[in-house]
Amino acid sequence: MTEHVHRDDFGSRLGMWLFLVTEMVLFGGLFIGYSYMRYRYPAEFHHAGGELNATLGIINTLVLLTSSLTVVLAIVAVQRSEKKRAMALLGSTLALGLVFLVIKSFEWAAKFHHGLYPNSPHLATLPPGEQVFYGLYFTMTGLHGLHVIAGLSLLGVMLWWVATDRIRQDRYIHLENSGLYWHLVDVIWIFLLPLFYLAA
Amino acid sequence: MSTHASTAQPSYLVDTGARKGLMAWLTSTDHKRVGLLYLYSMVSFFFVGAGIGLVMRLVQLTTFQKLISAQTYNALFTLHGVIMIFLFVVPGLPAVFGNFFLPILIGAKDVAFPRLNLASWYFYMAGAILAILALFTGGGAPDTGWTFYAPFSLKTGTNISLAVFAAFILGFSSMLTAINFITTIHRLRAPGMTWFRMPLMSWALYSTAWIQLLATPILAITLVLVILERFFGIGIFDPAKGGDPLLYQHLFWIYSHPAVYIMILPAMGAISEIIPTFARRTIFGYKAIAFSSMSIAGVGSLVWAHHMFTSGLSGLALMTFSLLTMIVAVPSAIKVFNWVSTLYKGSIDFQPPLFFALSFIFLFCIGGLTGVMQGALAINVHIHDTYFIVGHFHYVMFGGTGFAFFAALLYWFPKMFGKMYSKKAIYASWYPMFIGFNMLYFGMLILGMMGMPRRYYVHLPQYHSLHVVATVGSWLLVLGLLIFFGTLLYAIFKGPKAEDNPWGGVTLEWTIPSPPPLENFEEIPIVTHGPYHFEPQEGK
Numbered sequence: 001m002t003e004h005v006h007r008d009d010f011g012s013r014l015g016m017w018l019f020l021v022t023e024m025v026l027f028g029g030l031f032i033g034y035s036y037m038r039y040r041y042p043a044e045f046h047h048a049g050g051e052l053n054a055t056l057g058i059i060n061t062l063v064l065l066t067s068s069l070t071v072v073l074a075i076v077a078v079q080r081s082e083k084k085r086a087m088a089l090l091g092s093t094l095a096l097g098l099v100f101l102v103i104k105s106f107e108w109a110a111k112f113h114h115g116l117y118p119n120s121p122h123l124a125t126l127p128p129g130e131q132v133f134y135g136l137y138f139t140m141t142g143l144h145g146l147h148v149i150a151g152l153s154l155l156g157v158m159l160w161w162v163a164t165d166r167i168r169q170d171r172y173i174h175l176e177n178s179g180l181y182w183h184l185v186d187v188i189w190i191f192l193l194p195l196f197y198l199a200a
Numbered sequence: 201m202s203t204h205a206s207t208a209q210p211s212y213l214v215d216t217g218a219r220k221g222l223m224a225w226l227t228s229t230d231h232k233r234v235g236l237l238y239l240y241s242m243v244s245f246f247f248v249g250a251g252i253g254l255v256m257r258l259v260q261l262t263t264f265q266k267l268i269s270a271q272t273y274n275a276l277f278t279l280h281g282v283i284m285i286f287l288f289v290v291p292g293l294p295a296v297f298g299n300f301f302l303p304i305l306i307g308a309k310d311v312a313f314p315r316l317n318l319a320s321w322y323f324y325m326a327g328a329i330l331a332i333l334a335l336f337t338g339g340g341a342p343d344t345g346w347t348f349y350a351p352f353s354l355k356t357g358t359n360i361s362l363a364v365f366a367a368f369i370l371g372f373s374s375m376l377t378a379i380n381f382i383t384t385i386h387r388l389r390a391p392g393m394t395w396f397r398m399p400l401m402s403w404a405l406y407s408t409a410w411i412q413l414l415a416t417p418i419l420a421i422t423l424v425l426v427i428l429e430r431f432f433g434i435g436i437f438d439p440a441k442g443g444d445p446l447l448y449q450h451l452f453w454i455y456s457h458p459a460v461y462i463m464i465l466p467a468m469g470a471i472s473e474i475i476p477t478f479a480r481r482t483i484f485g486y487k488a489i490a491f492s493s494m495s496i497a498g499v500g501s502l503v504w505a506h507h508m509f510t511s512g513l514s515g516l517a518l519m520t521f522s523l524l525t526m527i528v529a530v531p532s533a534i535k536v537f538n539w540v541s542t543l544y545k546g547s548i549d550f551q552p553p554l555f556f557a558l559s560f561i562f563l564f565c566i567g568g569l570t571g572v573m574q575g576a577l578a579i580n581v582h583i584h585d586t587y588f589i590v591g592h593f594h595y596v597m598f599g600g601t602g603f604a605f606f607a608a609l610l611y612w613f614p615k616m617f618g619k620m621y622s623k624k625a626i627y628a629s630w631y632p633m634f635i636g637f638n639m640l641y642f643g644m645l646i647l648g649m650m651g652m653p654r655r656y657y658v659h660l661p662q663y664h665s666l667h668v669v670a671t672v673g674s675w676l677l678v679l680g681l682l683i684f685f686g687t688l689l690y691a692i693f694k695g696p697k698a699e700d701n702p703w704g705g706v707t708l709e710w711t712i713p714s715p716p717p718l719e720n721f722e723e724i725p726i727v728t729h730g731p732y733h734f735e736p737q738e739g740k
Contacts, residue, residue, distance in 0.1 A: 011312050011387040018379045022417045029421035029451055033436060036447060044442075119433030128442025135434040135441065139425070 009173045016177040020184050023147075027188055030140050034195060037132045044129025049199025052137070053107060057197035060103050061189065067096035068186045071155070071179040074162075081169045083162060090159040093182070097152045104145055108138075137196055144188055151185045154178045209717035211618065216718065229314035232716060235300030236616070237321050242288055242296060243685065245328065249283040250678060252276050257640075257674040260659065260667045270657040274343035275358075277655055279335065281346025282363065286370045287328055289601050290459060293466035294377060294412075295324070297608050298405045300616060302381060304709045305399045307390025307727060309719045312383035320376040327370035334362040345655060347456070350437040350448035354429050361430050364423040371416045371423075374462075378412035381405050390708075392727035399707045399731040400489050404469020407493040411458045411465070415501065419455035422448065446511060453504035461500040463597060464564075465493055467604030468535055471557050474611050475539050477705040478554040479546025482732040485538040492531035499528045509580045518577055525575035532568055536561060551703060552626040556607035559634060563599025567592060570645065585655075588648025591641045599637060606684065613688060614698030618715035621691035629683035636676025643670035707731050 038045045070093045077086035111134075115122030118138055123131055158178050161167045167175050210216055212232045215224040225233055256276050259268050268276070299317065303310055311317050335341040338359030344352055348367075353360050385406050389398070426448075428434050435441025437448045468489075476483045483489065505513060505521040513521075539561060548554070570592040574580050583589065614620050643666045648654075652663045659667060701710040708725060709716070 008312065008387055011383050014386060015313060015316075015379050015383045018382055018413060019375075022375050022379075022413055025414055026417035026421050029418045029454075032451070032454075033425075033447055036444070037436075037442075040444075041442065118428075118435070124441075128440075130442075131435050132442040135436050135443065138432075139428060139434055139436070143424070 012173045012177060013180075016180050020180060023184055024188075027140070027143070027191075030136070030143070031191070031195075034136055034140070037129070037136065038195075038199075041127075041129025041132065044127050045133050045199050047200075048126075048130040048133040048137075049196060052197050052200075053110070054197045054200075056103055056107055057193050060100050061193050063096050063100050063103070064186050064189050067093045067100070068183050070096065071182050075172060075175055075179055078162065078167060078172045078175060079169060083165075083168075086162050087159060090155060090162065093155055094152060094159065097148055097155070101145065101148060101152075104141065108141075140192055141196070144185070144192060147185045147188070151178075151182045154181060209719060209722070211713070211715045212718050213618070213715050227318075229310075229318045230718070231299050231303050231311050231314065231317060232616075232720075234317050234321055235296050235298075238291065238295040238299060238324070241321075241325060241328070242291065245283050245287040247681075247685075249280055249288060250681060252280040252283070254674055254678055256280065257671040259657065261671050262658070262664075265658075271343060272341075273657045274345075274655075275335070275341035278342045278345050278363075282331055282342075282367070284597075285346055285459075285463075286331070286367055287324075289463040289597055290370075290374060291324060291377070292463060292601055292605055293470060293608060294381070294405055294408055294462075295321075296605075297401070297470060297612060298377070298381060298408075298466060301612065301709055302384060302402060302405055303388065304712070304716065304720050305402050305707060306385065306388065306393050307708055307721065307725045308384065308388035309721070309724070311380050312387055313380050316376055317380055320373045320380070323369055323373035323376065327366045327368075327373060330362060330366035330369060334359045334366060338362060347452060348423070348426060349452075350426065350429075350445040351439075353426055354437060361427050364426050368420050368423045371420050374412050375416050378409035378416075381409040382413070385409075390724050390727055394727075396487065396490070397727055397730050400472035400483065400486070400493075401466070401469040403490040404465045404472070404493050407497040408462050408465045408469075411462050411497050411501065415455045415458040415462070418451055419459075422451040422455065425451075446508075449508050449511060450504070453507045454501075457504040457507065458497075458501045460596070461496055463601045465496060467560070467601040467608075468493070468532075470604050470608035470611070471539060471560055472535070473705075473707065474553050474557040474607055475542050476732040476734075477611075477703050477707075478549050478551055478557075479543050480549065480704065480734050481542065481546045482730065482734065483538065484541035484544075485534070486730065486732075488534050489538050492534045495531045496528060499524060499531070503528055506575055506580070509577060510584045522575055522577050522580075526572055529568060529572050529575075536565060536568075549704070552623050552630075553607050553611035553703070555627070555630060556603055556610055559630070560600060560603040560607055563595055563603055563637070566642075567595030567597075567600055570595065583648050585653055586648035587644040587652045587654055590654050591644030591648055594641045594644070599641070609688070611703070612709070613691070614702045615709055615714045615716065617692050617695075618698055618713075619691050619695035620698040620702065621687050621695055625683060625687040629680045629687060631680070632676040633680025633684065636673045636678075636680060639673025640670045640677055641673075643667075643673060706733055 070089045074086045074089035074093065077083075077089055111117065116134055117123070118135060123134060155178055158167065158175050161174065212230055215221070217224060219227060225237060228234065255268070256273065259265060259273055299311070338361070339357040340359060342348075342358050342360050342363040343356060344358075344360060348360065348364055353364075385398075385402060425434070425436055429437055433441070436443045437445050439445065472483060472489055503521060503525045505517060506525045509518060509522075570588070574583065574589065574592065610621075610626065647663055647666050647670070650663065650666075652659055698714050700712070700714050703710070711725070712720060
């Protein structure tokens with residue numbers, strides 16, 4: 001088949017935004033569940049939220065926000081044909097994303113260490129509201145973590161494409177769209193932080 | 201506009217690339233070929249689903265209960281629902297006719313993301329294969345019904361996880377198609393093709409795509425939660441862990457009610473194309489139909505709890521959802537009145553597509569009005585979870601979307617394949633189909649009023665005679681379907697060549713050859729008037 005040589009950057013961006021809408025609604029379902037459960041068990045959510053490590057949560061927020069900034073700067077660098085700088089900035093985004101995941105895994109490990117994981121015997125002794133809190137916590141931060149991994153993989157490919165000049169000054173829509181995805185991951189985390197870590 | 205034979209481009213049915221035969225189809229990003237891939241796979245699944253339906257009717261004759269156990273019966277109705285809903289009616293018209301005709305209707309060469317389009321077909325097939333695998337692996341075929349209600353879906357030993365994962369993948373396919381269509385309509389309309397010059401099918405597909413985009417992710421997350429619950433016991437739907445099974449019902453219907461509009465809106469779009477063509481006059485109330493599609497999409501997203509009237513919601517919630525349910529009937533009625541008004545004083549050319557379109561209107565009215573009945577709280581409590589809902593649902597989904605699918609297929613078949621079918625055979629298929637349909641599903645409506653619960657393996661003696669009527673109806677219906685699809689299959693291979701514009705239609709697809717050339721248009725058309733612009737005729 002003859003490939004259509006057809007390029008519409010605005011259309012690609014529109015498609016990406018529509019995809020981001022579906023992602024937001026995906027998390028939206030969980031936010032509905034969260035609001036309902038929080039309305040039902042306000043005291044338990046308050047108590048369980050105090051058990052989470054807010055300092056780590058805030059550090060992670062700063063890490064993610066910075067990584068979003070470096071993506072934007074990488075796009076600017078590509079626009080200015082500064083290939084090396086773009087690669088360095090994308091590299092730091094990847095590094096920051098990994099830092100986020102490492103901190104997250106320490107947090108989860110600490111919870112597991114205290115016997116707090118889905119379906120654990122210790123969890124079963126807690127009041128129902130706290131069990132649901134942890135159920136939501138692991139589901140929502142876990143799903144968010146998967147999105148971080150997806151975003152990092154995407155940005156990894158982008159880094160490779162910048163290196164091989166598939167992304168350059170006159171053609172950077174893929175990088176732009178990956179950046180949009182990374183911002184979404186960031187935005188969702190900004191909602192998760194107060195809902196879980198600052199719930200106390 | 202006159203028809204002009206294409207000399208420069210070959211037909212899309214001719215392999216032009218390096219690959220030939222099946223591989224050329226499986227790797228083609230041409231929207232027309234993707235549409236046909238969907239058509240073939242979907243009709244195959246439709247016959248599997250219809251076959252299961254036939255077996256279920258046989259079980260109700262009781263003599264066959266030696267062959268089929270109650271557990272198998274549970275698996276059968278689950279499978280019938282999953283196949284018909286997720287593999288046939290949800291993708292239904294958008295995936296087949298949307299893919300094939302949306303770019304042509306708005307004067308484009310292809311959809312905005314052709315490769316994503318092909319990918320969505322692969323997602324569809326992957327989901328279908330996983331759904332079938334779920335039958336034979338794990339703890340046996342799912343037995344929850346297509347709704348996968350918690351807590352049963354969390355506790356049953358059957359292979360729910362794989363089945364819901366299949367539905368998740370199918371949802372992905374649906375969302376990708378939606379992203380594609382919205383972008384296509386925004387970006388690829390031909391010069392002069394303003395929003396209000398678009399054929400109504402495009403409006404219907406546009407509204408549908410928005411529902412798919414906004415509702416499907418909710419289903420996705422709900423199904424993910426079911427899987428997480430089954431593997432890790434996270435407890436969000438489990439009352440023993442502080443969760444709430446009712447939350448499942450809410451989340452499920454937040455998607456699945458709008459999903460019935462995903463199923464019916466494109467059907468309405470196709471009817472809005474067919475009626476003006478055979479009435480030879482412009483559609484009555486173009487903007488009313490276009491906006492009613494959008495308002496169905498809007499209001500239809502706010503009525504989900506009418507599936508849960510007996511689950512113990514507050515009185516205020518019940519009344520709100522009951523009111524909204526009745527309101528959503530208004531835009532649907534607007535469409536029906538506009539179609540009928542279009543026919544009024546038209547010079548009607550009676551052809552098979554119009555015949556099926558009129559059958560659609562008749563059956564859809566019964567389906568729609570029984571829907572309003574169930575929106576009334578007092579009646580709903582009485583007929584909740586009875587055969588009444590089964591009958592209503594099939595009137596809307598099969599009598600509505602199904603018959604519209606057939607009408608659209610008859611209407612566009614000559615364009616898609618460049619062949620004409622035997623009109624006599626199609627008329628002959630209509631009689632058993634229509635009579636059988638009404639015996640089967642009107643029988644169910646009455647059974648439901650009498651109190652026959654849905655999904656029951658056995659029934660009391662007083663229901664037996666109507667069950668016999670319904671089962672005989674199902675035989676007639678399947679006979680009609682076989683004649684119908686047999687006629688079309690025969691026409692693909694042996695049918696006479698179709699003209700470029702056999703029906704005298706005036707939308708863009710009728711200005712190009714049948715079958716369409718590879719890139720649809722010799723050059724992108726410039727649109728100067730609305731979609732249903734018929735030359736003035738005598739006596740008007």
